[in-house]
Amino acid sequence: MLGLMQDRPLLISSLVEFAALNHGDGEIVSRTVEGPIHRYTYKDCAVRSRQLAKALEKLGVEKSDRLGTLAWNGYRHMEVYYSVSGMGAICHTINPRLFPEQIIYIINHAEDRYIFIDLTFLPLIEKLIDHLPQVEGFIIMTDEANMPETKLSNVYCYENLMATADDDYQWPAFDERTASSLCYTSGTTGNPKGVLFSNRSTILHSYVVCTMDGLGLSTMETILPVVPMFHVNAWGIPYAAAMSGAKIVLPGARMDGEALYELMENEGVTLSAGVPTIWMMLLGYMKENNKKFSTMKRTVIGGSAVPKAMIETFHREYNVNVVHAWGMTEMSPIGTVCNLKKKHESFSLDQKMELSLKQGRSVFGVDMKIVDGAGKELPWDGKAFGNLLVRGPWIASGYFKAEGGSVVDDDDWFDTGDVATIDPDGYMQITDRSKDVIKSGGEWISSIDVENEAVGCAGVAEAAVIAVPHPKWDERPLLLVVREQDTDVTKDEIIDHLRGSIAKWQLPDDVLFVDELPHTATGKILKIKLRAEYKDYILPTVTS
Numbered sequence: 001m002l003g004l005m006q007d008r009p010l011l012i013s014s015l016v017e018f019a020a021l022n023h024g025d026g027e028i029v030s031r032t033v034e035g036p037i038h039r040y041t042y043k044d045c046a047v048r049s050r051q052l053a054k055a056l057e058k059l060g061v062e063k064s065d066r067l068g069t070l071a072w073n074g075y076r077h078m079e080v081y082y083s084v085s086g087m088g089a090i091c092h093t094i095n096p097r098l099f100p101e102q103i104i105y106i107i108n109h110a111e112d113r114y115i116f117i118d119l120t121f122l123p124l125i126e127k128l129i130d131h132l133p134q135v136e137g138f139i140i141m142t143d144e145a146n147m148p149e150t151k152l153s154n155v156y157c158y159e160n161l162m163a164t165a166d167d168d169y170q171w172p173a174f175d176e177r178t179a180s181s182l183c184y185t186s187g188t189t190g191n192p193k194g195v196l197f198s199n200r201s202t203i204l205h206s207y208v209v210c211t212m213d214g215l216g217l218s219t220m221e222t223i224l225p226v227v228p229m230f231h232v233n234a235w236g237i238p239y240a241a242a243m244s245g246a247k248i249v250l251p252g253a254r255m256d257g258e259a260l261y262e263l264m265e266n267e268g269v270t271l272s273a274g275v276p277t278i279w280m281m282l283l284g285y286m287k288e289n290n291k292k293f294s295t296m297k298r299t300v301i302g303g304s305a306v307p308k309a310m311i312e313t314f315h316r317e318y319n320v321n322v323v324h325a326w327g328m329t330e331m332s333p334i335g336t337v338c339n340l341k342k343k344h345e346s347f348s349l350d351q352k353m354e355l356s357l358k359q360g361r362s363v364f365g366v367d368m369k370i371v372d373g374a375g376k377e378l379p380w381d382g383k384a385f386g387n388l389l390v391r392g393p394w395i396a397s398g399y400f401k402a403e404g405g406s407v408v409d410d411d412d413w414f415d416t417g418d419v420a421t422i423d424p425d426g427y428m429q430i431t432d433r434s435k436d437v438i439k440s441g442g443e444w445i446s447s448i449d450v451e452n453e454a455v456g457c458a459g460v461a462e463a464a465v466i467a468v469p470h471p472k473w474d475e476r477p478l479l480l481v482v483r484e485q486d487t488d489v490t491k492d493e494i495i496d497h498l499r500g501s502i503a504k505w506q507l508p509d510d511v512l513f514v515d516e517l518p519h520t521a522t523g524k525i526l527k528i529k530l531r532a533e534y535k536d537y538i539l540p541t542v543t544s
């Protein structure tokens with residue numbers, strides 16, 4: 001027997017309309033690319049989203065069409081999110097940090113009909129234009145006064161386009177499984193692959209972002225997503241903010257420490273979200289200028305493992321609680337969040353910070369398991385580590401246009417490519433990407449563990465551990481270090497520091513100092529490049 005509850009579809013358009021009605025004066029504050037701070041309300045956002053949808057309809061945009069965006073976090077980008085997905089089309093956020101060839105590839109692969117562009121990215125698209133024959137037009141996200149000269153043809157001014165329509169637009173009702181947005185994973189090998197989110201998956205994911213054991217987003221919070229809207233929809237925050245009525249502060253193109261700090265203080269930001277490298281810059285700025293936060297209480301950090309030193313600095317110096325989270329583009333992205341349990345209340349600050357090193361417990365909706373090389377499930381004892389598999393209603397079942405073939409097994413399990421432990425309380429800890437672990441004499445060394453400890457050594461700004469071939473052990477770890485400015489930390493000092501916290505056989509065989517480390521478009525260290533560069537490096541432990 002089926003229940004007798006209404007089968008109303010879960011649609012993205014309902015988020016902005018809900019916010020307009022229930023949090024009509026809730027604020028959306030943006031640092032614009034043009035310069036000034038812009039502020040308006042969810043009500044304004046809903047009106048303009050409807051207006052834009054109507055204008056796009058006049059332009060000939062139809063359901064399932066892909067519309068690209070090359071844009072920072074800002075109010076116009078929010079409007080595009082709502083109007084494009086709300087009308088049943090697909091908002092394809094393009095990561096401008098990808099290599100030009102990759103950008104060309106994904107625009108063509110997605111078959112974007114129109115592309116919304118922030119002023120900053122006009123030169124980028126002008127360079128690529130000859131390779132984008134099927135794009136019908138470019139919509140520059142500014143007003144007439146700021147419209148630049150451009151060699152692009154078929155250019156529209158966002159505000160002028162908007163002015164061609166009124167806001168009397170009825171959001172269509174359609175199947176909640178209709179695709180809503182598209183985001184390509186940077187992929188360290190092969191071409192980027194498109195993850196195609198649906199209205200349903202986006203709404204379910206938003207609920208989780210708002211739960212206390214998720215990111216705890218509510219109308220009481222002012223959230224500043226530093227994570228870009230071109231990276232897994234800013235971890236779903238633009239949707240969840242509307243669902244909860246939280247004030248949202250969008251940093252635009254300025255992601256430097258000074259600009260972020262200023263916004264956080266001026267707007268009373270209580271909660272933020274981003275990858276560790278961003279926080280490194282912010283903390284650096286605050287230390288140099290002797291600044292303190294007056295309203296910031298929590299910061300969600302994910303995308304890469306949070307170094308212990310960062311957790312400690314946030315807690316001890318700034319009284320900010322670090323919430324470690326893990327996920328991936330294929331997971332919309334939230335999989336686990338490291339919130340404490342009741343029984344941890346009595347923990348000392350040190351114990352709590354130790355627990356925060358783990359990536360956290362899965363949120364309801366995400367099933368998780370670890371398996372060995374033969375696919376056998378491993379125990380949740382906090383020690384056994386294996387390949388991490390997930391499944392759930394906001395986890396990909398395949399890539400756009402079936403690239404890469406089948407990505408789940410018969411029971412829907414998706415292999416994350418991460419290696420992890422899970423403890424009896426359900427806290428998962430990533431020990432490595434499966435391709436980054438160092439396989440030394442049959443034992444696995446976690447590059448993340450060694451990197452985390454290395455970054456805690458005074459004078460070390462950034463660290464990467466990679467496997468280098470070794471005739472006896474198969475592979476041994478090599479540590480690459482970027483020194484903090486004006487410091488001369490030595491190999492011996494770093495090894496001494498590591499000796500206290502990691503087993504002797506896990507110590508790097510050598511430490512090399514480099515000026516910088518290569519990063520992926522999403523801010524992760526590009527290990528594949530480092531491995532290629534150092535593949536012939538002779539470690540000092542190799543005896544001829």
Ligand code: ADP
Nearest residue numbers: 185186302303304305325326327328329430522
């Ligand atoms: P990309 O486009 O670089 O693949 P994703 O955000 O999809 O970007 O990357 C997902 C991967 O990032 C995860 O599989 C995991 O390896 C890594 N990751 C994400 N969050 C964390 C975290 N908190 N700790 C360690 N690794 C993380």
